Amino acid sequence: MKKVLSLVAVLVMISLPMGVLAEDFISDAKAQMKLKTLDAYKKAVDLSLKGVAQQPQSYEANWVAAKAHRLYGEECKKQNVAGWKGICKDYGKKGMGYAEAAMKLNPSKVDGYFWYGCSVGTYSDGVSIVTALKEGLKNKTQSSFETSYKLDKMYEDGGPMKALGRFWSVLPWPMNDKKKAIMYLEEFQKSFPNDVEGMAYLGQAYIDVKEKDKAKAVLNKAAANSDPKEKYYSTMAKQLLAGM
Helix, strand or coil: HHHHHHHHHHHHHHHHCCCCCHHHHHHHHHHHHCCCHHHHHHHHHHHHHHHHHHHHCCHHHHHHHHHHHHHHHHHHHHHHCCCCCHHHHHHHHHHHHHHHHHHHHHCCCHHHHHHHHHHEEEHHHHHHHHHHHHHHCCHHHHHHHHHHHHHHHHHHHHHHHHHHHCCCCCCCCCCCCCCHHHHHHEEEEEEEEHHHHHHHHHHHHHHHHCCCCHHHHHHHHCCCCCCCCHHHHHHHHHHHHHCC
């Protein structure tokens, strides 16, 4: 993985315009990600790679690259882009590499840990959870999310809480833990009650433990959301309701 990342950095470095600083590329990448569109996420990936190429030992450049790769892969899945599984596999794997670099460069900060776990999730979407587990990614993913929770559970609008809840929910038996899933997702909802993704995940968790009334309440709220950027999760909520 290090050799692959190094080769990418060298190739990107060759094409860099003179006088542009790594900080500029990273700042622009962050700005693109805030737009929350597929094209913007792809631009963020390209910009973050240029930042890493200029400063391969930059903690910020590496975690931003990890985040950009994760968000692009995730958005391809949500929009059902042709070949999205291959994209998730590729970009999730690369995101894991940049996140690991960030974790090593600054093990006391949350970003690397959180985006490593998220990148594994994207990679798993591409290759399947079973394959990811066979590759030994369960323990490291759990550790990365638990560490991000301990360091700053409110990071990325409560991302560590939501991620841990989903993690314990989607693992196959006997590794999953439905009680832990609900615990983290309920904690998340207390702080972010209108987050559609979190509601969809919590509704699924309630269904798993046969709490149908609680599931219907939270899923109905999620399904009623009309924000086009949340369509993937409002649709998920509708599908869960239809299957009850």
